[in-house]
Amino acid sequence: MARIGIAGAGLLGRLIAWRLAVAGHAVEVFDPADGPAPRFDGQGAAGFTAAGMLSPLAELDNAGPTVATLGLRSLALWPRIAQRLAAEPAVQALPDGAPQVRVQGSLMLAHRSDLGAAQRVLARVAEGRTIGLGAPQPLDAAALTALEPALHGIAHAWLLPGEGQIDTPVMLQALAAAATAAGVRWHWGATVTQASAGQLVLADGRTQRCDTVIDVRGVGARQAGPLASADPRPHLRGVRGETVWLHAPGLGLQRPVRLLHPRHRVYIVPRAGDRVVIGASEIESEDRSEVSLKTAVELMTAAHSVLPALAEARILRLDRNLRPALPDHEPRTVIDHGLLCINGLFRHGWLLAPALVDDALAAADLAAPLA
Template identity: 50%
Template sequence: MGLRIGVAGAGLVGRLAALALARAEHEVTMFEASDSLSPKSSEPRAAAWTSAGMLSPIAEMETGGSAVRQLGERSLHLWQEIDAHLCAHAKTSSALNSGVGLQLQDSLMVCHGSDLGSAQRVLRLLDGDSARVIKLAADETAALAPGLKTGLHCWRLIGEGHLYPALAMQNLATAVPQVRWRFGEPVLGLTPGCMQLRHGAESFDWVIDARGVGAAREVPVRGVRGEVIVLAAPGFQLHRAVRLLHPRWRVYIVPRPDGQLVIGATEIESEDRSPISVQSTMELLSAAFSIFPSLAEARILWTDVNLRPATPDNLPWVDTEKGLLRLNGMFRHGWLLAPAVIEKALSDANLC
């Protein structure tokens, strides 16, 4: 017989944990501070809603090291299994609206000639993956990214990809109808087997803390500001994420359905949630325009700002005691790391 498990926080970590626990036949109740399954950008919401959904275990070695690489590779396999499960249990027959929008067609890494020195430093860190980091000739680059400015240095990162965060978040929730959702109920604190709510405490066999920066009073986590810009670019042909290597920025452009693109993302040591700054807007758009000149006529649909939960070493934080599991600190790697981190944590706790 399954256990009664309460999950605090319906961000990516909470939804993935709920899916895994429900599939293991536990009785899961999800507590979420916001008022809906898909909260508006104008209200505080999980970092996953703002992210681009890149799955880049090779490229992220530059900042995350081998730990991020190893977990990321495992997550790539898990995302394929999760995507297949969600598609099989979809309530729609449309392939565009099922699954997580998973695209594993590799990614591209580019730099301007003047920045080749900085790019080579990054490439040296990836030297162990030389078979999966392929330097492209000009004609190969043009075939993979037709609008890319000529004269750029370009590398293809084999096996990387991206997904569509909004679709994934929606379907991760709707694929498990047996999970009980309690919206507008922020969790104020957790102890083994107990959740403290505004109206009092509730008991469970296990409780899981997946509140991100909302758990800062109990977990060594801080918020790191990230800003993105979403463009409408009808007719713009891009099927894989493109990452620009620059001495000061790490800018990426990720395609989304319906001719949209996401440009991101800043990384600012601040817990300010105010709208995107002029400086960040200029830097992100200038970087994107410098490699894709045809974006000059694209339209800005919206911008978004959120806080990534980060630990002192910027690596995931897992803490387990009987009846209480805390999962946090996915930082800028949530989509890349969360499936593997959750799989191991639930297994170690004998919950899955």
């Protein structure tokens, strides 16, 4: 058994804490948030803001084969994680219950005037065949209506089979509850200012010593000094993302949708309780202020153009956060003498987390891969 100190209680921090506690380690997690509950003020874990699309094929539009291959592995791991969490009494007792992973495919849509932009995306996505991801399947109007009756006014559509989605706040709450039940100790309101081999330094001057330190603070890790030339932390930047959350009773949308456009990609993701998340704004800014009118209008207009029933939806919240990105937009893991860092997941956090954690914990000899 090792004494593990984790800096950061976002998606990676909660997933790692649960995995290590189940493996028999003594785990303590430090995070500046005031508790495990969701925050939608731009200051909490970016994982709460994310729509939770598990789309290794579609993400080839924005990433290379490394991200797609890791995403394909994670897509197989998420249902196993959800199944194990669902068996935990602590998770069953949560108000939202156990998290669900839905794998029904996703849709790519384009209006008639945007076919050129769609074809450029499809050319990049076609690379998925070389790594076992298959290819988008064209749908005519009848086939699209059979899959998603709520969609209207679409000239071009493709089904991306095998892709999925996850309810991010529900999964984050479940991971925290299961980790607590396994013995994890949480230190909320505790900001880590330095994470180095065997030692965490907190903002109040306290020092926490342990056998292994795991730094998964996202953008918050940027202040760390490099431990080696491969250390990603000094090179991090925050990329702003904004989302709109709607309540749309009776909409009936079952699958995540990506609307292709020459200037931007808009995704529409159904959630339990007749909720819908609209997003995909990607702004090179570290501004954490409220969502801009421009983004809100563009996202909702785009969504309404393919889902007319959204006209009567109610706006639940406008959310924003910063995603940690490296210059190449790919994740990086560094293991060095009692310090493990994982960062730079960019817009692919939920897509990549299980596979990255599996590889990192095995490489650090802390836990076997998830069976």
